[in-house]
Amino acid sequence: MLAIIGGSGFYQMENFAVVERRDVDTPYGKPSAPLTVVECHGQQVFFLPRHGDAHTLLPSDINYRANIWALKQAGARQVIAVSASGSLREALRPGDFVVPSQYFDHTKGTRARTFFGDGLVGHISTAHPVCPELSSALATACRDCGHTVHENSTYACVEGPRLGTRCESFFLRDSVKADIVGMTNVPEVFLALEAQLCYATLALVTDYDCWMDDPTHHVTVDIVIQRFSESISRARDVVSRLLAAPPPVNEEHRQSASKAILTPSAVRKQQHEILLKTLLV
Template sequence: MLAIIGGSGLYSLEGLELIQEHDTDTPFGKTSAPVVEGKLHGQRILFLSRHGSGHARLPHEVNYRANIFALKALGATHVLGVSAVGSLRMELPPGALVVPNQYFDHTRGLRARSFFGEGVAGHVSTAEPVCGNLVADLVAAAKRAGVELHTNKTYGCVEGPRLGTQAESFFLRNAAACDLVGMTNVPEVFLAREAQLSYCTLCLVTDYDCWLDDPEQHVSVEKFMETYAGTLAQGLKVIAELVQAPMQERSESARNALAMAVMTPNDALSAEQLQWLNVLRG
């Protein structure tokens, strides 16, 4: 089953026929908002607002572990994150849609970034952090919708909530070779891999961040709002096509991410630890 995580400006899905709301408490705390189970274009999906009702949570305040765990426990196999981003490349103008295949973590350690720890040791490979099968399905959906979709880009994740300096923008663009900058996809992408979920992000470009010399092009909340609505409309066309077509199975790297990753034997785990670990393994 597909789960969609809505980012800034996407707090609900128009046309989603409600089946049930899940006010979920997990071993890692509460989700950002109730998980909505419903039907979109006749297909059963899950929807979760990343920032909560009324956009109450800043990026570093989001309980990413609870969000991903709840989606997995409710039956999700595929997760599509939707995120607003700034562009670090002229060829990715405001209004573009992008699916990154790599992520650069430039956060500052305020976020719980792994399910593992506190007696459960695990090391999951994230060399290829997104599911190639889901990306291929998204590319095909964009083609059917007549929407251009850029791929094979790198997303740099910053801590926020402030917007970055030019020096930071140049670092991400040049030293880290990032193409996009945002605040929310780390640790979400890596937790999805730990949960053996097929994951990718549909990024909606709203601005050129602040690396350009022209201050009129620099990121601001006002410019974000000006661009976002039109970009989101294009993204929703792609999502509509995605949910109406059969999706491929999870890639091998996603489906079996935990096969050799957990170091702690089962008999050294408490009943509670084994219970949540088995959800991730499922």
């Protein structure tokens, strides 16, 4: 089953038939909002607004572990993360879609970023963090809908909630060689790997961050919300097109956590086994 995590301004799946809303709990607390089950092309899909139903959660306040756990426990096996992003390349224009293949973590270490710990040691491989089949299907759906899409790009995740300085924008653009910048896809993408979920980002470019010389191109909240709101319907169209012919589940990603655990079963605690029962299913 596929799940959609909605970003800024993407709080509901309009024009999709709502089947039910599930108020769920997890070992890590409540997810950002109840899970909504919607139907499209005869398929049921989970939807979860990342910032809450009314955008009440800062990027660093999002309970990423609870969100991913809730989706995995409910039966999701593939996750599309819809996100607003700033462009660090002139060729990636506001209104374009980006399906990144790499992520740079420029957060500050305050976010709970792993399901491992407390006596359970695991080291997930993140060399190839996204599902190639799901990413390719997203890009194809964008093109089929007539939208410009960029692939094989790098998403830099910053802490927020403030917007970046010009120095930071140049650093991410010129030193990191990132292509887009956002505040939410880390640790989400890596937690999805630990939960053996196939993950891909559908990023919508809303602005040029602040590396351009012309200050009228510098990012503001008004610009982000306006441009993302204008393009939400296009994002829904892309998701709908993908659901008409969903890609197969990538079996390598469905085994990512099982290859990462170092702690022998003989010394694992009962809570470790409960955790792994959900992560490894």
